[in-house]
Amino acid sequence: MSIENVTAVRGPEDSALEAEAEAAAGGVWVRTFLRNRLAVVGLAVAIALLLFSFVGPLFYHTDQVHTRLSMETLSPGTGRPLGTDSVGYDELGRLMVGGQTMLEVAFGAALVAVVLGVLWGATAGYFGGLLDGFMMRVVDALLAIPALLLLLFLATVFRPSVPMLILVVGITAWLVPARLIRAEALSLRSREYVLAAKTMGVRAPTIILRHIVTNSIGTILVNATFQVADAILVVSAISFLGLGVAPPATNWGAMLSDGLNFTYSGYWWLTYPPGIAIVLTVLAFNVVGDGLRDAFGLDTRRG
Amino acid sequence: MTKFLLRRCSQAVVVLLLVSVIVFGLLHLLPGGPARAILGTHATPSNIAAFNKQNGLDSPVPVQYWHWLTGVLSGNLGFSYVQNQSVASLLADRLPKTAFLAAISVVLALLIAVPVGFFQAVRRNRVGDYAITTVTLVLYSTPAFWIAILLIDVLAVRLHAVPAEAPQGSFSALFNDPQAMVLPVLTITVVTVAAFSRYTRSSVLDELAQDYVRMARSHGASHRIILFGHVLRNAAGPVVTLLGLYLPFIVSGTLITEFVFNYPGIGLLAFNAATSQDYPVMLGVVVVVGAATVIGSLLADVGHALLDPRVRVSAGIA
Amino acid sequence: MPAAERAAQPGAAPVLQVTGLDVNIKLPNSVVRAVQNVSLEVRTGETLGIVGESGCGKSTLGSALAGLLPPEAKASGSIKVGGRELVGLSERELRAVRGSEVGIVFQDPMTSLNPTKRIGVQVGEALRLQRGASKAAARSAAAEMLGRVGLPRPFEQLDRFPHELSGGMRQRVVIASALICEPKLLIADEPTTALDVTTQAQILELFDGLSDELGMATLLVTHDMGVVAGHTDRVFVMYAGREAETGATGTIFSQPRHQYTGALLGSILRMETPRKARLGTIPGRPPDLSAPGAGCPFAPRCAAASDECTSQLPAASDEDGHRWSCYHPLAVQETKRISEAQR
Numbered sequence: 002m003s004i005e006n007v008t009a010v011r012g013p014e015d016s017a018l019e020a021e022a023e024a025a026a027g028g029v030w031v032r033t034f035l036r037n038r039l040a041v042v043g044l045a046v047a048i049a050l051l052l053f054s055f056v057g058p059l060f061y062h063t064d065q066v067h068t069r070l071s072m073e074t075l076s077p078g079t080g081r082p083l084g085t086d087s088v089g090y091d092e093l094g095r096l097m098v099g100g101q102t103m104l105e106v107a108f109g110a111a112l113v114a115v116v117l118g119v120l121w122g123a124t125a126g127y128f129g130g131l132l133d134g135f136m137m138r139v140v141d142a143l144l145a146i147p148a149l150l151l152l153l154f155l156a157t158v159f160r161p162s163v164p165m166l167i168l169v170v171g172i173t174a175w176l177v178p179a180r181l182i183r184a185e186a187l188s189l190r191s192r193e194y195v196l197a198a199k200t201m202g203v204r205a206p207t208i209i210l211r212h213i214v215t216n217s218i219g220t221i222l223v224n225a226t227f228q229v230a231d232a233i234l235v236v237s238a239i240s241f242l243g244l245g246v247a248p249p250a251t252n253w254g255a256m257l258s259d260g261l262n263f264t265y266s267g268y269w270w271l272t273y274p275p276g277i278a279i280v281l282t283v284l285a286f287n288v289v290g291d292g293l294r295d296a297f298g299l300d301t302r303r304g
Numbered sequence: 305m306t307k308f309l310l311r312r313c314s315q316a317v318v319v320l321l322l323v324s325v326i327v328f329g330l331l332h333l334l335p336g337g338p339a340r341a342i343l344g345t346h347a348t349p350s351n352i353a354a355f356n357k358q359n360g361l362d363s364p365v366p367v368q369y370w371h372w373l374t375g376v377l378s379g380n381l382g383f384s385y386v387q388n389q390s391v392a393s394l395l396a397d398r399l400p401k402t403a404f405l406a407a408i409s410v411v412l413a414l415l416i417a418v419p420v421g422f423f424q425a426v427r428r429n430r431v432g433d434y435a436i437t438t439v440t441l442v443l444y445s446t447p448a449f450w451i452a453i454l455l456i457d458v459l460a461v462r463l464h465a466v467p468a469e470a471p472q473g474s475f476s477a478l479f480n481d482p483q484a485m486v487l488p489v490l491t492i493t494v495v496t497v498a499a500f501s502r503y504t505r506s507s508v509l510d511e512l513a514q515d516y517v518r519m520a521r522s523h524g525a526s527h528r529i530i531l532f533g534h535v536l537r538n539a540a541g542p543v544v545t546l547l548g549l550y551l552p553f554i555v556s557g558t559l560i561t562e563f564v565f566n567y568p569g570i571g572l573l574a575f576n577a578a579t580s581q582d583y584p585v586m587l588g589v590v591v592v593v594g595a596a597t598v599i600g601s602l603l604a605d606v607g608h609a610l611l612d613p614r615v616r617v618s619a620g621i622a
Numbered sequence: 623m624p625a626a627e628r629a630a631q632p633g634a635a636p637v638l639q640v641t642g643l644d645v646n647i648k649l650p651n652s653v654v655r656a657v658q659n660v661s662l663e664v665r666t667g668e669t670l671g672i673v674g675e676s677g678c679g680k681s682t683l684g685s686a687l688a689g690l691l692p693p694e695a696k697a698s699g700s701i702k703v704g705g706r707e708l709v710g711l712s713e714r715e716l717r718a719v720r721g722s723e724v725g726i727v728f729q730d731p732m733t734s735l736n737p738t739k740r741i742g743v744q745v746g747e748a749l750r751l752q753r754g755a756s757k758a759a760a761r762s763a764a765a766e767m768l769g770r771v772g773l774p775r776p777f778e779q780l781d782r783f784p785h786e787l788s789g790g791m792r793q794r795v796v797i798a799s800a801l802i803c804e805p806k807l808l809i810a811d812e813p814t815t816a817l818d819v820t821t822q823a824q825i826l827e828l829f830d831g832l833s834d835e836l837g838m839a840t841l842l843v844t845h846d847m848g849v850v851a852g853h854t855d856r857v858f859v860m861y862a863g864r865e866a867e868t869g870a871t872g873t874i875f876s877q878p879r880h881q882y883t884g885a886l887l888g889s890i891l892r893m894e895t896p897r898k899a900r901l902g903t904i905p906g907r908p909p910d911l912s913a914p915g916a917g918c919p920f921a922p923r924c925a926a927a928s929d930e931c932t933s934q935l936p937a938a939s940d941e942d943g944h945r946w947s948c949y950h951p952l953a954v955q956e957t958k959r960i961s962e963a964q965r
Contacts, residue, residue, distance in 0.1 A: 138315065142322035144549075145597040149556035150590055153578045157586075158334060234447050238560060241449050242575060254447075261453060261564075272457075276450045283445035515733040522690055522728075523721040523748035523799065538738055613783045614737050 030219065033296040040292020046285040050278070054100025063094030084270040087259060095251060096274055102252040103282070106166045106236050111228035113171025118178030119221060123209045125179070126186025137183065140176050148173035149238060156244035163246065166239075170232050178224045185217040219297030226290035230283045237279050253279050308609055308616040316602045323594040324376065327587050328369050334583060376591060382584035386577070391588035394573060399592065400475050402569030405485075406558050409492035410547075417497045418543065421504025425512065426531065436501070443498035448557045452491045452564040459487065470567035488565045495557050496550075503546055507539040514538075541612040548604025551597045635705065636663040637806045637839035638687065643699035643709075645679075645686050652912040656682040656695070658863040664807070664839040664856075669829070671854035671871070672843045673886075677908050679863035684811045684843045688726040689716040704806045721748035725800030729812040731792035735784040741768075742780030745799045752803050760802075767798040770835075772828055790821035794828070801832065808832075809841045814849065826853045847890045851875060859883050862909050862919035869944035877954060879939075879946040882920045918949070926950040 034040055083092035125136035143151075155169045189195060190213065198208050214221070237254030239245050245255050253275040260271030363371075375381075381391040424433045443451070460468035470488050471481040478485065511517070512535060520530050559571030566572065570589050577585035609615040645657035656679045664670045672680045686697050689708055701708040703723050708716065720726075725748075728734050735744055745767060746760030755763065761780060768776035771794040784792055793813065800808060810829065814822035830853055833840045842854055850857055850871065857874045859866040859882065867880035878884045888902035895901075906923035909915070917932040918924075924931065931949050938947045 138318045138322055141315075141319045141598070141601075142326060142594070144552060145319065145323055145594045145601070146326065146590055147552040147555040147559070147593060147597070149559050150574055150586075150593060153559075153574060154330060154586055154590065157578045157581060230445065237447050238449060238556075241447075241560070242563060244578070254449075257450065257453065272453060276453070279450065280442065280446045283447075284442060287441065287445050515728060515730060516736040518690065518728065519734045519744075519796070519799070520736070520747065521720065522688060522726045524717045524719075524751045525747070526717060529751070534736055534739075538736070541738075612738050614785050617785065 030293075030296040034292050037292045037295060039288055040295075043285040043288030043292065046281060047289060050100065050282050050285065051104060054097050054104055057097040057100075058094065061094060061097070063091040083274055084268075086256070086271055087263070092270055092274060095256060096253070096278060098250070099252045099256055099275065100278065100282075102163060102246060102250055103233055103236055103254075103279075105163055106170065106252075107229045107232040109163075109167035110170035110174060110232040110236075111225055113167060114174035114228050114232075115178050115221060115225045117171065118175035118180075118224075119182045119214060119217075121175065122179035122182030122184075123186045123213050123217075126183035127190050127205065127209050127213055129187070129190070133183070137180075140179050143173075144176050148235065152235070152239055153242070153244065156239060161244060161246050163250075166236060166246065170235050170239075174228055174231060174235075178221070178228070181220055181224055182214075182217055185220055186213050189213050189216055219293075219299060223290055223294045223297065223299060226286055226293055230286035230290065233279060233283050233286070305609065305616050309606065312602060312605055312609075316598055319598050320595060323598065324373055324591065325369070327591050327594070328372055330590070331372075331583070331587055332365075381588040381591065384577075384582050384585045386580050386582040387585070391584050394585060395570060395588055395592055398568060398570045398573045401478060401567070402558055402562070402571060404475070404478060405488055405561070405567065405569060406492065406554055408485075409489050409558075410496060410554060412489065413493045413496035413500060414547075416493070417500035418504050418540075420497070421501040422508050422531075422536070422539075424501065424505040425508035428509065433505075437505075440498045440501050443494060444502065446495075448491060448495045448560045449564055451494055452487070452561060455487050455490055455494075456564075468565070470562075470565040472566070472568055488561050488567050491561045491564075492554070492557050496554060499550070500543065500546070504539065504543055507542050508535060511535045511539045537611060541608045541615070544604050544607040544611065546604075548601035548607075551600045551604075552593075555593055555597065636665045637704060638662075638664040638841070639700070639702040640687070641700040641702075643683075643686065643697065643701060645682050645691065645695055645697045647682070647692075647695045649694070649912070654912045655914055656863055656911055657686065657697075658914070659699075660860075660863075660865055662858050662865075662868065664841060666806075666837050666839055667833060668856065669833055669840040669842055669854045671850040671857045672841060672860055673845065673847060673850050673857060674860035674866075675845060675908055677911075678860045679911070680843045680845075680860050681811055682863075683860070684726065684809050684841065687807075687841065688724050688809050689719050690726065718752070721800070721805070722752040722803045723805050724807045724809065725803070725805040726809040726811065727793075727797050727800050727813050730816045731789055731796050732816065734796050735792060737784055740781050740783060741787070741795055744784075745780075745795060745802060747802075748799060749802045763802060764798070767802050768795065770832070771795075771798045771801075772824075773798070789817050790824065793817060793821075793825055797825075797828065797832075801836065801838075804836055805838065807839045807841065809843065811843045812845070813842070815844070815846070822849075829853060847886060859886070862914070863911055864919060865938075865945075865947065866920065867944075867946040867948075869946075873944050877944075877952075879944070879951040880920075880948045881924045881926050881950060881952065882948075883946075884952045885925075918947070924950075 083096065086092055086095060121136060121140070125133040151173055152169055155172075159165050159169070186209075192212075195208060195212050198212060236245065236252060237257070240252050240254030241258045243255075243258060245252060256275040257272060257279075260268070260275065263271050379392055381395065383390050384394060387394060420436060424436050427433050456468045459465045466486045467481075467484045468487065469484065471477050471484045517530055517534065520534055525533070555571070558569065559574065561567065562569045562571035563575055570593070574586055574589040577583070577589070605615075640660060640662050643657055643660045644655070647654040647656050658679075660683060662670065672683060674680050682691075682695070685691050686695070687701060687703075687708075689711070691697060697709050699709060703719065706719070706723070708719060711719070735741075742761055742764045745764035746755070746757075749755045749760045749763055750757070765776045765780055768779055773779055773791060773794050779787075779791075779795075784795070787795065793816075797810075797813075808829075813829070814825050817825065826849060829840060829842070832838065842849065844850060854871050856869065857871050858868045859874070859880065861882050866882045867874065867878065874883065875887065878887055882904075885902065885904045889904065891901065904923055909919050909922070915932070917930075917934055918927075918936055921927040921931040928949065936947045936949045938945050939951070
């Protein structure tokens with residue numbers, strides 16, 4: 002899973018860097034990002050995969066609902082660029098449908114994780130003291146339980162569906178942004194503008210949202226990107242274990258799981274396409290995340 | 305140092321308690337309550353009532369929690385009706401095997417990742433660095449099970465070099481068939497190396513940019529002395545902490561690996577329990593693994609504090 | 623001003639002799655000419671202040687003199703420390719010079735020390751590396767040097783870690799580590815900028831004392847004219863990598879000749895400055911050192927600039943050790959006018 006998530010945090014203060022960050026409302030970081038060729042390629046790939054999954058089926062019509070056992074496991078040939086799977090679905094079409102589910106869940110989970118994590122972490126960091134201590138111990142406790150175990154448990158209790166998956170993945174993923182934003186909040190709460198706001202009587206929730214969160218936007222964006230990458234890995238893992246969405250819906254992890262049975266038969270088109278699709282997507286988002294992190298000038302380590 | 309230890313340990317105790325609360329909460333989250341979960345879907349209302357009475361499930365929640373917690377601390381993790389064994393004995397059988405697998409893989413991964421990351425940082429932006437960075441980036445973006453599948457495909461199916469299934473049976477059986485351990489260990493190692501070499505590289509690079517490096521140079525220190533006498537130790541600290549933070553992910557990876565290779569550890573146990581709705585076992589695994597990672601993280605932090613005296617005055621991680 | 627009263631020892635060869643030094647730094651897309659044709663000298667017991675704005679090349683100059691240039695930087699010309707030529711030496715040879723012949727103190731004491739090593743070890747490092755001293759010998763030498771730089775209870779400090787000390791104490795530790803081998807030349811690059819004013823004064827007095835005690839030549843690199851006024855014998859004013867003016871401190875302050883020096887002096891607060899006076903500023907920004915123009919680099923910002931200033935570099939005029947390169951040097955009456963204008 003993602004180390005980047007766990008450790009990326011704002012580096013030591015530098016007033017010049019700060020001023021640059023403040024002025025970065027749409028400016029500097031975009032340009033720095035665009036200058037990073039690898040990151041731009043990653044972004045292009047991510048967009049391409051999004052289009053492939055959501056727009057692709059409009060151009061490439063396949064029947065993803067009715068099985069046709071007479072057409073099972075045919076190798077790639079005319080009319081079926083990637084062959085068919087064990088129940089006769091066209092593999093390429095399956096890839097597109099699978100992509101839709103993966104990306105929907107990934108973005109949804111990332112959103113849930115970031116929103117929850119940012120609010121939790123900003124509150125903890127801003128108030129400090131015992132509240133902070135307690136809130137962070139809760140985060141520690143949830144982090145101590147491996148996400149997959151928790152997900153295994155939750156997936157057996159709740160019926161798998163896209164919203165459920167989003168919730169379940171999001172619930173285990175919010176911990177990392179919580180830690181990151183808490184660190185930001187801790188350093189930001191002693192800034193003059195925060196102290197000024199406090200003195201003026203601005204209420205805490207407003208301060209947290211307007212000052213702390215907006216000034217951590219770099220960290221949040223970077224983390225959100227890595228969250229998407231992570232969510233894809235997690236969803237494919239759960240689906241691989243057989244606990245994902247039920248057929249005829251599918252995602253790349255489930256496709257790999259099906260394909261595993263046929264590894265010994267050499268039906269490479271059932272395993273390599275979804276596997277490569279996963280790697281490509283995760284790679285793209287990781288690269289974009291790296292690029293964003295460089296563009297915002299964030300430290301890669303100190304936690 | 306002692307203050308740091310005290311503070312960190314008391315934090316760990318709080319976290320452990322919270323873990324127990326979470327697990328207890330999960331137990332009661334199940335629809336129909338723990339009774340239905342444990343007895344299964346065929347239980348009649350009177351069975352459930354009897355079970356509840358017998359297990360004190362009609363008492364107020366805090367009391368139940370206390371009973372449960374004291375039970376856990378004395379080694380009673382419940383009973384699995386599905387497998388007809390106490391959870392504790394199941395865990396006692398499986399846990400060492402998982403620990404063994406994880407330990408070998410992690411040690412191997414560190415032995416490879418740290419020197420590689422170090423080498424990359426020192427030869428920054430040269431061909432070797434770029435090549436390794438690309439490889440680790442790709443590996444790091446690959447799900448563990450896909451790596452497992454690829455390894456099986458290449459090494460077991462096409463090359464027939466090693467078996468695709470892990471050794472079964474007792475703990476000692478693991479040693480009888482080292483070839484069958486290759487793929488599981490390799491899978492976890494590969495996944496862990498990717499992450500750690502990236503991190504080590506960043507850590508070393510960050511240290512190389514520090515002012516004290518310049519000062520050592522101004523005293524006449526050679527590259528070698530700077531690298532091994534100054535930088536290595538400072539860069540190692542965060543890596544040790546990362547190891548502690550990363551333990552839950554390593555466990556997740558081990559779970560997948562056990563599933564793919566049919567390795568008889570607690571990961572596979574948890575998975576089987578999940579599919580057969582054997583909740584006591586699942587929760588038992590969660591408790592044990594949760595406790596293990598908290599302690600592991602604590603040890604890692606202590607290690608970091610030994611390496612870096614500044615950590616001793618801070619409050620640890622979060 | 624005790625420093626200004628001190629005269630250099632006549633006859634002795636200068637400890638540091640720089641002639642026609644150029645330092646070019648290679649960047650991915652350009653070459654920055656950080657130091658251009660700099661010549662200067664420092665004698666034993668003398669303190670030379672190198673003063674200029676940020677980006678004028680003074681730090682690069684300091685690094686070059688300490689043999690600490692990064693690999694992207696190329697130096698040409700001559701740097702002689704104690705008669706020994708530094709330009710063209712291999713990394714291994716330079717290593718023998720660092721710490722032993724030349725000591726350097728950097729700006730930020732908070733980050734200059736390795737946080738995971740004890741003070742005693744870091745102070746004694748140069749002694750062990752350069753003179754092969756044993757651990758015990760280095761340790762006692764470190765304690766002695768810590769005492770000399772004014773650290774209370776030096777033996778106790780030996781086993782402490784940097785984060786346990788205050789900024790001023792840390793800077794003293796850094797100074798001690800630079801001086802442990804009793805180098806001939808000490809370079810201090812903005813040694814007090816990161817410290818509060820009281821500590822600044824203490825550290826500067828420490829430099830004065832050490833300079834006398836150890837018979838060292840000291841190079842004080844700073845952007846602060848106040849530091850220069852109180853603690854240097856001679857001054858070297860730098861602009862855009864080049865020498866603007868150089869001379870005895872007293873002369874520079876009472877009779878500046880280069881327009882830039884005049885402007886610098888007009889912008890600082892002095893005891894005589896009346897309360898309501900406005901401090902002068904220098905309009906514009908320093909030039910881009912990757913594309914130096916043909917004429918005087920200060921011309922674009924100079925009030926007295928004329929055509930010849932922008933077309934050709936002015937030759938240096940020398941008057942009894944006071945040297946400046948300006949087509950329109952300030953006359954003596956004008957310097958009086960500067961202090962008048964501040965009224």
